[in-house]
Amino acid sequence: MADVLTIDKLTRRFGGLYAVNNVSFNVAENEILSVIGPNGAGKSTLFKLIASFLRPTSGEVCFKGERISGLAPHIVARKGVVRTFQETTIFRNMSVRENVIIAHHLQSRATLFGYFMGSRNARQDEQSFGESADDILQLLNLDHVANELASNLPHGNLRALGIAIGLATNATVLLLDEPFAGMNHEETMRTVQMVQGVRDRGVTVLLVEHDMAAVMKISDRIVVLNFGEKIAEGTAAEIQHDERVIEAYLGIEDESIGL
Amino acid sequence: MMPGKLAKTAGFLIYAAILLILVPRLIDSYERWDLYYTLTSVALLSIASAGVWLTFFIGRINIGQAAYALIGGYVSAVMVVDHGISFWWTLPAAGLFCAVVSVFVGLPILRLRGVYFAMVTLVFTEVAKMVALALPITHGASGIVNIPLPGALEIFGFTLIPDFNTLDNSRRGFYFLSVVLMLICFLGMYRLVHSRMGRLCFSLQQNEELASSIGVNISYLRIVAYAISSFLGGIGGAIFAAISQSVYPSSFAVADSINFMLNCFLGGLGYVFGPMLGTFVLYFGWDWLFQTGKYQLLIFSSILIALMLVLPNGLLSIRLPGWKKNG
Numbered sequence: 001m002a003d004v005l006t007i008d009k010l011t012r013r014f015g016g017l018y019a020v021n022n023v024s025f026n027v028a029e030n031e032i033l034s035v036i037g038p039n040g041a042g043k044s045t046l047f048k049l050i051a052s053f054l055r056p057t058s059g060e061v062c063f064k065g066e067r068i069s070g071l072a073p074h075i076v077a078r079k080g081v082v083r084t085f086q087e088t089t090i091f092r093n094m095s096v097r098e099n100v101i102i103a104h105h106l107q108s109r110a111t112l113f114g115y116f117m118g119s120r121n122a123r124q125d126e127q128s129f130g131e132s133a134d135d136i137l138q139l140l141n142l143d144h145v146a147n148e149l150a151s152n153l154p155h156g157n158l159r160a161l162g163i164a165i166g167l168a169t170n171a172t173v174l175l176l177d178e179p180f181a182g183m184n185h186e187e188t189m190r191t192v193q194m195v196q197g198v199r200d201r202g203v204t205v206l207l208v209e210h211d212m213a214a215v216m217k218i219s220d221r222i223v224v225l226n227f228g229e230k231i232a233e234g235t236a237a238e239i240q241h242d243e244r245v246i247e248a249y250l251g252i253e254d255e256s257i258g259l
Numbered sequence: 260m261m262p263g264k265l266a267k268t269a270g271f272l273i274y275a276a277i278l279l280i281l282v283p284r285l286i287d288s289y290e291r292w293d294l295y296y297t298l299t300s301v302a303l304l305s306i307a308s309a310g311v312w313l314t315f316f317i318g319r320i321n322i323g324q325a326a327y328a329l330i331g332g333y334v335s336a337v338m339v340v341d342h343g344i345s346f347w348w349t350l351p352a353a354g355l356f357c358a359v360v361s362v363f364v365g366l367p368i369l370r371l372r373g374v375y376f377a378m379v380t381l382v383f384t385e386v387a388k389m390v391a392l393a394l395p396i397t398h399g400a401s402g403i404v405n406i407p408l409p410g411a412l413e414i415f416g417f418t419l420i421p422d423f424n425t426l427d428n429s430r431r432g433f434y435f436l437s438v439v440l441m442l443i444c445f446l447g448m449y450r451l452v453h454s455r456m457g458r459l460c461f462s463l464q465q466n467e468e469l470a471s472s473i474g475v476n477i478s479y480l481r482i483v484a485y486a487i488s489s490f491l492g493g494i495g496g497a498i499f500a501a502i503s504q505s506v507y508p509s510s511f512a513v514a515d516s517i518n519f520m521l522n523c524f525l526g527g528l529g530y531v532f533g534p535m536l537g538t539f540v541l542y543f544g545w546d547w548l549f550q551t552g553k554y555q556l557l558i559f560s561s562i563l564i565a566l567m568l569v570l571p572n573g574l575l576s577i578r579l580p581g582w583k584k585n586g
Contacts (some may be wrong), residue, residue: 051472077474083473091465094458095272102462107473108455115455126455221419 004029004204005050005081005173008125010059010069012045019045021228024061027173032195034215037225039053043208047175047227050206051083052076063173064067070215080172084162084179093149096142099150100133103168133168140164140194156187163194167201174198176207180214192218216240224248269308271446278438283431292312299502302437306444307495308522308534310488314516316452316526318464319369324492324519325382325388325511331493332500332510336403338398339501345461346409347420350497359487369478384516391508391575394483396501402507409501412485440498444491447530451487460484492519525566527573536574 005027011022020042023195027033048054050061052073056128059071068076073083074259081210085168090188110116110122127179137143140160141158145153150161159179179195180188209215215222216236224239226248239245286294307324314321331353339348368379391397408423409432420436423429451457459480462470471477500506518541526537544562548555570576 053468053472063439072476073471074474074476077472082472082474085469089466089469091469093465094461097478098458098500102455102458103473105459110455112456112459112480118454122330165469 002029003027004064006062006065006207007046010046010049011057012042012049012054013057019217020049020056020225023225023230024059024221024227025230025233027206028220029206030199030202030204031220032199032218033223034219034220035223035225036181036210036212036215038226042228042246043225044177045174045228047083047177049248050080051175053083056231059241077171078170081175082166082169082171082173083175083177085177086164090150090158090161090165092149093255095147096150096151096153096157096164097130097137098145099161099166100136100168101129103159103165103171104129104132106169135138136150136164136167139197141190151166156183156190159183159191160194163191163198167198167203171203173204173206174207178209179207180209180211183211188214263277265513267275275442279435282318292428293431294531295428295434296502297542299430299437300499301435301539302441302504303498304435304519304542305522305535305538305549306437306441307492307586308519308538309444309448310495311519312489312523312528312534313448313451313460313484313491315523316457317460318372318375318467319482319485320377320483320520321376321380321485321488322513322516322520323383325513325515326380326384326403326489327361327489328496329490329508329517330337330513331357331389331496332358332506333397333403334493335492335497336406336500336506339404340394340403345412346501347412350494354493354552355384356497358490361486361489362482365482366475369481369485377464381516382511384511384513385496397508402505402510404505405501406500406504406506408504433498437498440494442444444494445532445535452531494569521563525563525574527575529572530575533573533575540574 003026007023007026010020010023023042023046025033028163035046037043045054049056049069051072052061052069052075055181056069057071060067061075063213065083066079068079068081071079071165077083091102093100104125108125110119110125115125117126127171132145134143137146140163142157142160142164145157150158153161163174163176163179166176176195183191187222188211194207195218207215207218221233221235222239223230224242224245227246231244234240234242282298307328309322310327311324315581334353334356335346335349337345338352364383368376368383371379374574393398399401408429409420409425411418411422412420421432423432426432452460459470462475463477463480465527467477495509500510504508520539522541523534524537525541526533526535545555545559548559552560566574
């Protein structure tokens with residue numbers, strides 16, 4: 001399988017602290033790759049670097065061979081790398097359906113002025129976005145709350161909405177930031193299915209996550225970070241037996257991590 | 260046409276008819292000509308306030324609209340007085356000039372959010388005044404006076420708008436001009452807000468980071484919204500200069516900027532027609548409180564504070580019992 005995303009010697013320094021240090025790995029087309037690591041390992045910074053919300057101190061991120069680090073986030077999104085957010089980052093005062101419709105922005109054919117005048121392209125856009133949104137809402141089991149105000153949604157549905165927004169952008173690579181955080185087992189398993197459903201639509205998924213059980217279940221490959229550096233990369237089975245990984249986790253806190 | 264849409268269209272037509280037929284008739288029959296001037300002011304101020312409202316809509320507190328009103332007033336005055344250009348050409352020119360200025364002003368400052376943007380725009384109002392005092396083209400502190408009334412607007416020999424000097428009452432002419440422009444302005448605003456462009460602006464207000472991650476060019480959209488806002492400020496200012504036949508560096512000051520913002524707050528930030536109602540209530544409320552003499556400002560500001568506490572979403576958020584909210 002071809003690599004869609006190449007992360008090459010990526011480094012980001014905040015003052016004297018290396019949040020991400022010389023990290024390299026590839027993401028293959030249509031795989032689910034998880035980035036894990038203890039708190040403060042640099043996972044979120046890595047995500048921001050990939051989606052170009054931060055500039056790297058050195059190194060680069062390439063999407064299909066083309067350098068994307070340093071570009072504005074909306075340009076990176078336009079190329080096909082879209083980031084969803086931790087926790088409840090949605091458009092709170094819009095309905096669920098509107099959230100998903102607005103996220104179709106990259107597929108718009110009409111201009112702002114066209115939308116204002118109600119041009120033919122604009123009307124066609126409205127219609128196709130609406131249909132596609134209904135499709136996505138159904139896939140993520142959100143159709144029954146489509147007309148609810150997004151801020152009224154329960155926790156689990158909010159996460160699904162975040163994924164729906166990501167899907168609606170028609171991204172090639174979707175970056176999911178802790179999609180399972182704060183969920184109980186049942187919710188997690190449902191979300192795991194959702195993420196697999198997203199992948200089945202041909203999307204490459206890169207996710208940052210704490211929930212080990214979910215990560216082991218869902219990932220094709222896993223990258224482990226510790227103190228900003230990559231300490232391991234491989235399948236779930238390989239990671240579970242990697243001594244450095246066990247050390248990194250057990251060395252910080254003596255708690256079960258579900259390995 | 261859907262029933263809701265039909266009702267809205269009918270409502271708008273009735274409203275337009277009241278403003279353009281009923282109100283002038285009443286004013287003429289009671290010979291309260293001064294009301295023409297007052298209502299014209301309300302119409303013009305609400306156009307400028309509509310611009311401020313749009314910047315609120317993308318999540319920016321704009322206390323700089325008076326600067327654009329001032330610039331618009333000067334652009335029109337300079338073109339009419341010093342270059343003899345017809346007022347009707349200077350009107351769009353004033354709006355466009357303001358829009359262009361706002362692009363250059365907006366590029367650096369629209370990155371700021373919240374109180375920081377508000378402060379910079381507030382300062383910008385003062386800067387505009389200083390510039391008007393300093394530049395030779397604006398004639399410094401003495402301003403530009405004796406601006407002639409608008410001439411006739413003719414297209415292919417057909418007189419679209421008569422020469423204001425030939426009208427038996429030029430105030431009435433300005434009233435119609437301003438009300439028609441106000442209606443067009445708010446119709447356009449309504450259309451904008453309910454189009455996908457409006458939803459995009461609204462998405463900026465909610466969460467700029469998310470908007471940019473779904474591919475919205477947020478800096479472009481912010482500039483477009485701010486330019487439209489400034490365009491409206493310039494139009495309002497240009498007509499004001501034409502009515503008062505003069506423009507001074509102090510014609511529009513910080514207090515006006517604040518009033519434009521208050522108009523939006525008072526009417527309701529969630530409603531397109533909020534600034535129109537807000538301007539009307541604020542203007543007439545202030546006038547009406549004139550009889551309280553030196554307590555005018557005290558009572559006025561107390562009422563405003565109370566209103567904002569009781570009705571944080573503005574006057575339009577008042578609903579009669581049993582009335583279902585419909586956006």
